[in-house]
Amino acid sequence: MARFVDRVVIHAAAGNGGNGCASVHREKFKPLGGPDGGNGGNGGDVILVVDSQVHTLLDFHFRPHAAATNGKAGAGANRDGANGGDLELRVPDGTVVLTEDGEFIADLVGEGTRLIAAAGGRGGLGNASLASKARKAPGFALLGEPGETRDLVLELKSVADVGLLGFPSAGKSSLISVLSAAKPKIADYPFTTLVPNLGVITAGETIFTMADVPGLIPGASEGKGLGLDFLRHIERCAVLAHVVDCATFEEGRDPLSDIDALEAELAQYTPSLGGELADRPRVVILNKIDVPDARELAEIVKPEIEARGLRVYEISTASREGLRELTYALGEVVREYRAAQPVKEATRIVLRPTAVDDAGFTVIEDPQVEGGFIVRGERPERWIRQTEFSNDEAVGYLADRLSRLGVEDQLVKMGAIPGCQVTIGDLVFDWEPTTPAGIAMTMTGRGTDPRLERNERIGASERKIAKKARRVPGTYDEE
């Protein structure tokens, strides 16, 4: 059976956007028929999708790299590049997504819940789309944006329906091996099991999973033995089953004190996912009754344990006595537990949180460069990525865009002088006002900016967004 992996790091790489195409339509006797470069396709997303048929993160353990396909470049004759295909990764219900630093991103609950783990890059516009009255035949196109790459931690909130608790050599691995198809290592020395095993058990209509975990000893909550690691697994099981060795001759051990010792450890442990371990339903499995002394002992302690309100089952994994009854009883407890859970609602679509400053930007003084500035913002940074810097026309277009957004005005307002160093994203450059009258231009109203009239590529709505961003206090406006 599957080894059980409850925590993996995945490397998600979304597809890059395809580059836009700069092309000029050509026909016989009509050599310059206007721009006809198509747009690049968008890169594919890497998406996590909850699938109730998936129970472990094992696949990701073996294949941690996930990449969506790139968008295709645009071509002449107005042919747009194809979009890259999304890559859907199927994850178990109850997968918790964290950043590598342990910051919580999402809790994926309910069949079909989706999370964009890494967003594909946008395709670049071709020169046909960039054409305007003022720029009838642009000799450039926009570059496709690189897709996001993110390292994410996936953790299983629930690893199994039933978790086995017990001292080393109590017979936990033996039990899972006779109840399910799991074939864990079994031996008569302590700590045979080092990593948990997962078994799938059928009890009539009910199918449930059981986790065999490493043995527990007193002091585990402080890290003794395999300690905390083990408790982290137990925390993710709905039902806890004590497996008690009734045939041990070890000094100071008997079924009751074994149970008490392990309960004391559980009580010491603070579950990292919240929720109390004390609230989990419990059963007690008295094992090894094929040994005569053990059977006798089991008979003696059974009523005492039952008096604590626990269900007790006497079994032997060696002679297979009592297994059928145990299987159905566990199925019953699991069914009860499931029925008591609130109905899980599919969160349906959890989208990647969008950047708050999508429409705006901020300018700060560069702490490292005297007289320098850093411009931050989703859009200006994206525009930089879309620009092919070896093409002067493309650079001019970028400068227009930045100035229209108000970046230039803001730099002036903050005391930028021509020639100072400005950083936007990956780009560092010596700033020069776009027009010789750049500084004076801040005195004119926005509506009278001659560059605005010249350009119809930016839609009214886009301009409105930019304007609105200017009004939001704190976005960047220092007034």
Ligand SMILES: Nc1nc2c(ncn2[C@@H]2O[C@H](COP(=O)(O)OP(=O)(O)OP(=O)(O)O)[C@@H](O)[C@H]2O)c(=O)[nH]1
């Ligand atoms: N006589 C008898 N021996 C058993 C029974 N169940 C398990 N054993 C023996 O007990 C020893 C330990 O069994 P395991 O299943 O490895 O015990 P475990 O609880 O998984 O132990 P750790 O992984 O070390 O925590 C082995 O030698 C088994 O053969 C049983 O019902 N009767």
Ligand SMILES: [Mg+2]
């Ligand atoms: Mg074991």
